[in-house]
Amino acid sequence: MATIGTDRSVLTLVNVFTVAPENQQKLVDLLVAATERTMRHLPGFISATVHRGLDGGKVVNYAQWRSREDFAALMNHPEAVAHMKAAAVLASFDPILCEVVESVGAG
Amino acid sequence: MATIGTDRSVLTLVNVFTVAPENQQKLVDLLVAATERTMRHLPGFISATVHRGLDGGKVVNYAQWRSREDFAALMNHPEAVAHMKAAAVLASFDPILCEVVESVGAG
Numbered sequence: 001m002a003t004i005g006t007d008r009s010v011l012t013l014v015n016v017f018t019v020a021p022e023n024q025q026k027l028v029d030l031l032v033a034a035t036e037r038t039m040r041h042l043p044g045f046i047s048a049t050v051h052r053g054l055d056g057g058k059v060v061n062y063a064q065w066r067s068r069e070d071f072a073a074l075m076n077h078p079e080a081v082a083h084m085k086a087a088a089v090l091a092s093f094d095p096i097l098c099e100v101v102e103s104v105g106a107g
Numbered sequence: 108m109a110t111i112g113t114d115r116s117v118l119t120l121v122n123v124f125t126v127a128p129e130n131q132q133k134l135v136d137l138l139v140a141a142t143e144r145t146m147r148h149l150p151g152f153i154s155a156t157v158h159r160g161l162d163g164g165k166v167v168n169y170a171q172w173r174s175r176e177d178f179a180a181l182m183n184h185p186e187a188v189a190h191m192k193a194a195a196v197l198a199s200f201d202p203i204l205c206e207v208v209e210s211v212g213a214g
Contacts, residue, residue, distance in 0.1 A: 005108035035211045051205035098158035
């Protein structure tokens with residue numbers, strides 16, 4: 001489980017993948033496996049949540065890192081880069097680095 | 108604060124706004140105000156978190172709703188529609204309806 005809030009400084013990566021529907025499940029499996037095997041063990045990793053788009057053509061990864069430096073180090077990690085290259089074969093993607101401004105609950 | 112997990116069925120809306128950097132803060136303010144004034148009081152609303160893209164040209168809203176029906180009702184709510192129209196003047200957007208497949212923490 002992941003928590004989103006404004007109480008701590010977190011670098012958020014929202015990565016939207018556009019994928020052919022017949023490859024959606026394969027991409028989901030690849031992202032979950034990459035997170036379990038590699039990303040979660042890297043310094044500064046907080047969480048990653050993989051979402052399946054209901055229309056079949058999108059996958060969204062919502063990831064939290066401690067800092068921009070930790071995220072930058074990921075880009076030089078051979079195993080992580082290999083996972084990203086495998087994902088790039090299946091889908092195009094548009095990663096957005098961001099920070100939480102406000103989180104509002106019901107009521 | 109919001110929590111993300113696979114322990115309950117939640118409809119997730121990831122809405123990526125593309126905006127001119129000079130309008131980014133205005134869009135953030137509009138989305139936060141719309142959530143506070145209207146969305147959070149509607150049936151089925153769970154949470155919404157507004158993110159500022161660090162490059163200045165994106166804003167991401169990560170919202171959770173109880174069901175697809177609750178989300179569909181939003182589209183017919185006059186106040187909610189007025190907020191969406193105001194956002195559309197400032198930015199283009201690409202809403203993705205999705206479900207959580209897996210959420211992984213560090214370790």
